Amino acid sequence: MEKWANNKAWFLVLPVVIIVAFSAIIPLMTVINYSVQDIWGPGQSVFVGTEWFEEMLGDKRLHDALWRQFLFSGLVLLIEMPLGVLIALAMPKRGWGVSACLVTIAIPLLIPWNVIGTIWIIFTRPDIGLFGAGINNLLGIAFDHTARPLDAWITLMLMEIWHWTPLVILLAYAGLRAIPEAFYQAAKIDGASAWAKFQYIQLPKMRGVLTIALLLRFMDSFLIYAEPFVLTGGGPGNSTTFLSIYLVKIALGQFDLGPGAAFSLIYFVIVLLFSFMFYQALQRVGKGEKG
Amino acid sequence: MGLSLQNINKIVGRETHLNNISLEFEPGSRNVILGRTLAGKTSLLRIMAGLDRPTRGKVLIDGKDVTGVSVRKRSVAMVYQQFINYPSLTVYKNIASPLKITGVKKTEIERRVREIAEMLHIEDLLDRLPNELSGGQQQRTAIARSLVKDTDLLLLDEPLVNLDYKLREELRVELQGIFKQRKAIDIYTTTEPTEALMLGGNIVVIDEGRILQTGPTPEVYRHPATLKVAEVFSDPPINYISGEVHGSTARLGHDIEILLAGHMKSLPAGNYKFGVRSHHFFLSRTSKEDAKIQGRVELSEINGSETFIHVNYDNSRLVVQENGIQPLRIGAEITIYVNPSSFFVYDDAGTLVAAPSRDVIEKA
Structure with missing residues (x-):
């Protein structure tokens, strides 16, 4: 092929360059820029090197928020993933039931985050909420998410699981439907049990979609903000102050732009690192039955 | 073992998939079912295997009615058009899987898996996973899986369709050799007249769920009893x-x-x-x-x-x-x-x- 004489092909790439620049590169560079300066007013700043990073890495409250975050994401994933797969397995495979189930299951995904927070605040209120008043008055268990850290956690987890398990279900269901009928027939001819069918056909065939589900759910739950913000604003005490809540407190509440920027970068690296680790691990799972 | 089908009908919704099919298969016979796509070949195989129940009619094995007997209790193996293997198990474990469930001894499993793998020229691939194999090797694994358990009935549902021309020829020749050594009833479906002729044995020509003609394959090729048979059995x-x-x-x-x-x-x-x-x-x-x-x-x-x-x-x-x-x-x-x-x-x-x-x- 003959080479074109002009370099106009550059223009074809330009829109992407502009979008990526404004959506990712420029904001990221700004944050990096802030993280190495002490800023106390427009045009008034001084270069401080790695001081903010050192300060944030040694911050006790950040450590607490980080462990809280890991605990929360871990628990949520441990419940959401198996629950989602289980529900997907139990869903009908044909007939009108399929559409009915899919629509019902997808409803929580369509509701805005802060609305979900509001719904659950009212639902779990000990005085008027159906759930809260129910278990307080009928079962006699004291439940109050504004006063007890454990209750706040339970409420948050319920919210998160109610909101996001449907995503896992939909992905797992799509993965299941993609398995050709002949696999099940072959297993039947072999005399395989239902567990063997799940272990050797369904699970390996769902690996791709479950990887995506796990990554999405990890990232989302690790970045959780709206729900604890609406519920208690991080309380009671600091019990639901997750990383993003703490970050907003520093960067916007106290207007400490330098430490906030350093915090953001650390946060970003942690999410990236864990997503990468999950991805690598899942690439091996299910392939491992060698020898 | 002799297999016989008596007045088999299969009706799904309002569609008749199989219409009054009666067939006899002798022990150790090689049989081809020839028909176009949607003629009812797969429906028929599924009923023979016991995966589906006929709407009407009976399936007899050695004169005994087995119509309602589950596939798990029958001595059947099946190869599909798609390459069906357990995705997370190695070739070795895939081939061994039908034996494992029946509780054969470990050394015996090992011996039989290696023997079958050698027969199908995949003995060097035993440690691989199915998705690390080519299409032809995947289908060889699936065929090995079906052969390892010496079943009375071996059903092959257009097994070579998804392979390229050269691999198809190769595997077809090998399959004929393998069939000859076995006592099972082999039933092989195809849409291709040339493939049917190469396989020989007996043929059942079906179209729209009905049997058009049966007989020794070359005989039917020379005397297609109706214009429809001639159409189906000429390419x-x-x-x-x-x-x-x-x-x-x-x-x-x-x-x-x-x-x-x-x-x-x-x-x-x-x-x-x-x-x-x-x-x-x-x-x-x-x-x-x-x-x-x-x-x-x-x-x-x-x-x-x-x-x-x-x-x-x-x-x-x-x-x-x-x-x-x-x-x-x-x-x-x-x-x-x-x-x-x-x-x-x-x-x-x-x-x-x-x-x-x-x-x-x-x-x-």
Whole structure:
């Protein structure tokens, strides 16, 4: 092929360059820029090197928020993933039931985050909420998410699981439907049990979609903000102050732009690192039955 | 083991997938089910395997009714068109899987897996996972899986369709060798007449859920009892020209006169359909008896070493199969020749009344 004489092909790439620049590169560079300066007013700043990073890495409250975050994401994933797969397995495979189930299951995904927070605040209120008043008055268990850290956690987890398990279900269901009928027939001819069918056909065939589900759910739950913000604003005490809540407190509440920027970068690296680790691990799972 | 099907019907919703199928398979026999896509081949295999229950009718094994018996309790193996293996298990474990469930001893499993793997030339791939194999190797694994448990019934549902031409040839030859060594009833479905002929054995020709003809494969090829069988059992489908017989001559189409000789000598007067397989048409005269057909080229498909020329004659399409590459202009006038001795003659109802002699059919 003959080479074109002009370099106009550059223009074809330009829109992407502009979008990526404004959506990712420029904001990221700004944050990096802030993280190495002490800023106390427009045009008034001084270069401080790695001081903010050192300060944030040694911050006790950040450590607490980080462990809280890991605990929360871990628990949520441990419940959401198996629950989602289980529900997907139990869903009908044909007939009108399929559409009915899919629509019902997808409803929580369509509701805005802060609305979900509001719904659950009212639902779990000990005085008027159906759930809260129910278990307080009928079962006699004291439940109050504004006063007890454990209750706040339970409420948050319920919210998160109610909101996001449907995503896992939909992905797992799509993965299941993609398995050709002949696999099940072959297993039947072999005399395989239902567990063997799940272990050797369904699970390996769902690996791709479950990887995506796990990554999405990890990232989302690790970045959780709206729900604890609406519920208690991080309380009671600091019990639901997750990383993003703490970050907003520093960067916007106290207007400490330098430490906030350093915090953001650390946060970003942690999410990236864990997503990468999950991805690598899942690439091996299910392939491992060698020898 | 002998397998027999008695008046099998399978109706799904309002569609009849199988219509009154009765068949007998002898122990150790090799059988081909030939039919086009959606003819009911897979439905029939599923009923034989015990994966589906027929709507009506019975399945007997050695005279015993097993219609409702679950596939788990039958001695059956099946190979599919898609390459079906357990995705997370190695080739070795895949092949061993049917044995493991029945509780065969570990050393015995090892011996049999290696033996079968060697037979199918995958002994070097035992540690690989299915998705690290080529399509042909995946299907070899699936076939090995079906052979490892010495079942009484081996069902192969178009097993070579998804492979490329060369692999298909190779595996087909090997399969024939493997079938010969086994005592099982082998039932092999295909859409391709040539594949059916190569496999030999007995054939069942089905179409739209009905049995059209059964018998030894070459016998059915030489005497397709109806026009429909001839269509299904010829590739490309058999061509036919309507004609009228008067005394010792016949007039085909609007201008072809032939002298009735040989197998057509004693045809009574009346209307007939004259069928010709595509490879019996020629672009040049081969003998003085040849009938001459003048038409127009509609399409010329070049397929490797052969050319399929679609010729319009009397508003019907005749397909000519010629060796070599024949460059032809679409719309051009063309003259094709056919020796009357290769005509299959069908009466108005589509029943065979005269078939060419054996040497004519096998010549080309």
